[in-house]
Amino acid sequence: MEDVLILAIESSCDETAASVVKNGRTVLSNVISSQIALHTLYGGVVPEIASRKHIEKINQVITQALRDASVTLSDITAIGVTYGPGLVGALLVGVAEAKAIAYARHLPLIGVHHIEGHVSANYIEHPDLEPPFLCLIVSGGHTHLVIVKDYGEFEILGRTRDDAAGEAFDKVARAIGLGYPGGPKVDALAREGNPRAIEFPRGKLSDCPYDFSFSGVKSAVLNYLNGAKMKGEEVNRADIAASFQKSVVDVLVDHTMLAARDFSMDRIAIAGGVASNGALREAMEKACRRRGFRFYRPSPILCTDNAAMIGAAAYYEYRKGTRHGWDLNAVPNLKLGER
Amino acid sequence: MKILGLDSSGLVASVAVVQDDLLLCEYTVNYRKTHSQTLLPMLDELCRMTELSLEELSAIAVAAGPGSFTGLRIGSATAKGLGLALDKPLVAVPTLEALAYNLCGMEGIICPVMDARRNQVYTGIYRFEGQQLVTVEDQMAVPAEELLEKLNGYGEKVTFLGDGVPVLRESIGLLKVPCTEAAPHQNRQRAGAVAALGGKYFKEGRIQSAQEHRPEYLRVSQAERERKAREEMKRESETESTGENQ
Numbered sequence: 228m229e230d231v232l233i234l235a236i237e238s239s240c241d242e243t244a245a246s247v248v249k250n251g252r253t254v255l256s257n258v259i260s261s262q263i264a265l266h267t268l269y270g271g272v273v274p275e276i277a278s279r280k281h282i283e284k285i286n287q288v289i290t291q292a293l294r295d296a297s298v299t300l301s302d303i304t305a306i307g308v309t310y311g312p313g314l315v316g317a318l319l320v321g322v323a324e325a326k327a328i329a330y331a332r333h334l335p336l337i338g339v340h341h342i343e344g345h346v347s348a349n350y351i352e353h354p355d356l357e358p359p360f361l362c363l364i365v366s367g368g369h370t371h372l373v374i375v376k377d378y379g380e381f382e383i384l385g386r387t388r389d390d391a392a393g394e395a396f397d398k399v400a401r402a403i404g405l406g407y408p409g410g411p412k413v414d415a416l417a418r419e420g421n422p423r424a425i426e427f428p429r430g431k432l433s434d435c436p437y438d439f440s441f442s443g444v445k446s447a448v449l450n451y452l453n454g455a456k457m458k459g460e461e462v463n464r465a466d467i468a469a470s471f472q473k474s475v476v477d478v479l480v481d482h483t484m485l486a487a488r489d490f491s492m493d494r495i496a497i498a499g500g501v502a503s504n505g506a507l508r509e510a511m512e513k514a515c516r517r518r519g520f521r522f523y524r525p526s527p528i529l530c531t532d533n534a535a536m537i538g539a540a541a542y543y544e545y546r547k548g549t550r551h552g553w554d555l556n557a558v559p560n561l562k563l564g565e566r
Numbered sequence: 567m568k569i570l571g572l573d574s575s576g577l578v579a580s581v582a583v584v585q586d587d588l589l590l591c592e593y594t595v596n597y598r599k600t601h602s603q604t605l606l607p608m609l610d611e612l613c614r615m616t617e618l619s620l621e622e623l624s625a626i627a628v629a630a631g632p633g634s635f636t637g638l639r640i641g642s643a644t645a646k647g648l649g650l651a652l653d654k655p656l657v658a659v660p661t662l663e664a665l666a667y668n669l670c671g672m673e674g675i676i677c678p679v680m681d682a683r684r685n686q687v688y689t690g691i692y693r694f695e696g697q698q699l700v701t702v703e704d705q706m707a708v709p710a711e712e713l714l715e716k717l718n719g720y721g722e723k724v725t726f727l728g729d730g731v732p733v734l735r736e737s738i739g740l741l742k743v744p745c746t747e748a749a750p751h752q753n754r755q756r757a758g759a760v761a762a763l764g765g766k767y768f769k770e771g772r773i774q775s776a777q778e779h780r781p782e783y784l785r786v787s788q789a790e791r792e793r794k795a796r797e798e799m800k801r802e803s804e805t806e807s808t809g810e811n812q
Contacts, residue, residue: 282781
C-alpha cells in the first residue's frame with residue numbers, strides 16, 4: 228500500500244503548529260510555535276492576541292514542517308486540521324489556511340476533533356496500541372474518561388461537571404502566585420512539598436461514579452489561603468501545591484481504575500496537557516502495574532497542543548473515508564464523537 | 567495578467583478575478599452568513615464558471631484591513647494558504663482604498679466609512695485624478711465628529727460609502743459641505759475593486775510574500791488597550807505620590 232502523508236495544522240488555542248505524519252504513526256516533522264510568553268503578561272490566553280499571532284506565524288510553521296520532513300506539498304496525500312473545540316478566532320485561522328491549501332492543491336480535507344487528536348497522540352509512540360482501550364483525557368479545557376472503541380469512535384463514560392482538571396491547576400497556581408501556565412508550575416513546586424500536609428476534598432459524585440468535579444478542591448484551596456491570611460499565618464506554598472495536586476490525581480486515578488474494572492479494560496491511556504503532569508503519570512503507572520494493566524502515555528511534547536497528534540487522528544479518519552467540504556467551519560464547542 | 571481579489575473585511579463576502587482591464591467574474595454576497603463557510607465555496611464557483619485554474623494567477627489581492635478582526639483573518643488566511651500552495655505573491659490592498667476605488671473617476675472627495683464600534687469609524691479621505699486614486703488622508707480610526715470636521719476643511723463635495731454611513735447620520739449636522747451617498751451597487755466592499763486596484767499595485771511592485779502578509783487592524787486588542795491604560799494609571803499615581811513626597 229502506498230504511504231499516506233498527512234500535513235496537519237493545529238491552531239485551537241495558543242500554539243500554532245504543523246506536522247507531517249506518515250501512515251498515522253510516524254512523525255516526520257512536528258513544529259510548534261508557542262505563544263506562552265506573550266499571554267503570561269495577561270495571566271492567561273487572550274483570544275484576540277492568540278488569533279493575531281496565529282496569522283503571523285502560520286505560513287512559517289507550515290513551511291518549516293514541510294522542510295523538516297524533507298517533503299513538498301506534492302508529496303502530501305491529504306490536509307488535516309483542527310476545527311474544534313477551541314477558541315473560535317484561533318481555530319478559524321487554521322481552518323481557512325488548511326482549506327485554501329487543500330483547495331489549491333486538489334487535496335482531500337479532513338477536519339479533526341482536537342480531543343480525538345490528543346487521544347491519537349498515543350498511537351505515535353506505541354505501535355502496539357490499538358482500540359479498544361480506556362483513555363483519560365485531561366487538559367485545560369477538558370476532562371473526559373472514554374472507551375476508545377475504534378479509531379475515532381468514543382464511548383464517553385465520565386466528564387467534568389464544572390472545571391476541567393487543567394483549569395483547576397491554573398486557578399490554584401494563580402491563587403498561590405505562580406502565574407500562568409499553572410500546570411507545569413504547580414507540578415514543579417509540588418516536588419518540594421508534602422502531599423499529605425493538607426487534606427483537601429476529593430470530588431465524588433454519587434450519581435455517576437466516573438464523572439469529575441474540581442471546583443470543590445479549588446474552593447478548598449482558596450478558603451485555606453483566606454483562612455491563613457485572616458489569622459496572619461504564613462502558608463507553605465509547596466505543601467499546598469503538593470496536597471492539591473494529590474487530591475486531583477487521586478480522583479483521576481481512582482475513577483479510571485473503577486471504569487477499567489467495570490468495563491473489563493486492561494489497556495489504559497492518558498492524553499491531553501495535564502497528562503504531562505509528573506504526579507499523574509507516576510500514580511497512574513503504579514495503579515496500572517499493581518493490577519497488571521498496560522499503561523500508555525505520550526511524551527510530554529505530544530501531550531501539549533501539537534499538530535502531530537492531529538495528523539495521527541486525520542490518518543485514521545482518512546482511512547475511514549472522512550472528507551470535509553470547502554464550507555468547513557470552526558466549531559468552538561464541538562462535542563467529542565460529532566462530525 | 568490575472569489577479570484574484572478577496573474581501574471578507576465586513577458583512578460582505580466577495581471574490582473576483584480581473585484579467586488585465588477586464589472583470590472576468592465577481593461573486594458578492596451581502597447576507598449574514600459566516601464568511602468561513604462561504605468564501606471558499608464562492609471561490610470554487612468562480613473558478614468553475616470561468617474555467618480558471620489558480621496556477622494562471624499572477625497574484626492574490628486581499629482586502630487587508632481595517633475591518634472585522636475575524637473577517638480580516640479569514641480573508642488573510644485564505645490568501646496566505648493560496649499563496650503558499652501556489653507559490654504566488656500577495657497584494658495587501660487597504661480595505662478603505664478598495665472601497666474608494668468603487669467610485670473610480672468620480673469628482674470631489676471620496677470618503678469610505680466603516681463602522682468601527684466604540685463610537686469610531688474606520689475611514690480615509692481620497693480623490694481621483696482621472697482614474698488614479700489619490701490618498702488625501704490615509705485610513706484611520708476616528709470618532710465620526712472628527713471625520714466631519716476634517717471634511718469641512720477641504721470645502722468640497724463629499725461622496726460617502728460603506729457600512730459606516732449610518733453611524734455618521736447622527737452627527738451629519740456638523741458637516742458644512744455638500745454630500746451624497748454612493749449607489750447600492752457601489753457602496754459596499756467588492757472584490758472586483760480589490761482585484762483591480764491590486765493589479766495596479768502588483769504592477770508597481772507592491773507585493774508581499776504569503777509568509778510576511780498579515781492584516782492591518784488599525785487597532786490593538788481590547789486586552790492590550792486595557793493593560794496599557796492600567797499601566798498609565800499606575801504610572802500617574804506613582805508620579806503623584808512622589809510629588810507629594812517632595
